[in-house]
Amino acid sequence: MIPANKIIVALDVSDEKKLHDLMDSLKGHEVWTKIGMEVFYALGPKVIHEAKDRGFKVFLDLKLHDIPNTVGKGIASLCKLPIDMVNVHAAGGSEMMKRAAEAVKASGHSPLLIAVTQLTSTTTEQMNREQKIMGDVKDSVAHFAKLAQDSGCDGVVSSPLEVEAIKAFCGKRFYTVTPGIRPADSAANDQKRITTPMDALRLGTDYMVIGRPITEAANPREALEQILKGQ
Numbered sequence: 001m002i003p004a005n006k007i008i009v010a011l012d013v014s015d016e017k018k019l020h021d022l023m024d025s026l027k028g029h030e031v032w033t034k035i036g037m038e039v040f041y042a043l044g045p046k047v048i049h050e051a052k053d054r055g056f057k058v059f060l061d062l063k064l065h066d067i068p069n070t071v072g073k074g075i076a077s078l079c080k081l082p083i084d085m086v087n088v089h090a091a092g093g094s095e096m097m098k099r100a101a102e103a104v105k106a107s108g109h110s111p112l113l114i115a116v117t118q119l120t121s122t123t124t125e126q127m128n129r130e131q132k133i134m135g136d137v138k139d140s141v142a143h144f145a146k147l148a149q150d151s152g153c154d155g156v157v158s159s160p161l162e163v164e165a166i167k168a169f170c171g172k173r174f175y176t177v178t179p180g181i182r183p184a185d186s187a188a189n190d191q192k193r194i195t196t197p198m199d200a201l202r203l204g205t206d207y208m209v210i211g212r213p214i215t216e217a218a219n220p221r222e223a224l225e226q227i228l229k230g231q
């Protein structure tokens, strides 16, 4: 069994009716919802209120990555919305993350500030070749996690495969938020560093982000309930 409050459902749609149908199909379960670029850019901030009105906690996933001043002020604006979690890219650097953390603190309602380490669509080989970061992706994730922690973030996004390394490096109370979750019979799509929901739980993740295996299922509620049962 997987506790529902560990699951964040990524509502990656741009059609308003589809969004409302999805939210309604999840109602009654204590899952979080994730508002990402696709839905936020298409429909705007009102979708956050719509998720909150239905009783869901909201992770606003816009992955800010810019100069420190722009990110600090951007986060300050986002913190006016009733969000429970927000994120930036750790690759933006320590000064940028510090400005984001200061903005969260100054907002008064303090959503969790989470930094993306290496996207779950990135392999070690790709990271070596394209980013010119040598070594294993797990080491880069652990490095960015420590940088994020030292800069005032509450946790990081990684794949479940790096959770143990992050907890060893940053301590158990530093949050891990893990996409790259695929039930055994699901297509990987563009995700590369993946585990099943049960393996993510065993590896000690705090929150698992799941999108298409639920949102593209013929019956999203049933798909969620299968995952909750550990199937």
Ligand SMILES: O=C(O)c1cc(=O)[nH]c(=O)n1[C@@H]1O[C@H](COP(=O)(O)O)[C@@H](O)[C@H]1O
Pocket (backbone or CB within 6 Å): 010, 012, 036, 061, 063, 087, 116, 118, 119, 120, 121, 157, 158, 179, 180, 181, 189, 191, 209, 210, 211, 212, 213
């Ligand atoms: O920050 C994220 O949420 C994120 C980071 C990452 O490294 N990988 C990743 O997949 N995500 C998000 O998690 C969700 C995963 O969706 P599915 O691949 O459909 O399960 C998407 O909304 C991604 O934008």
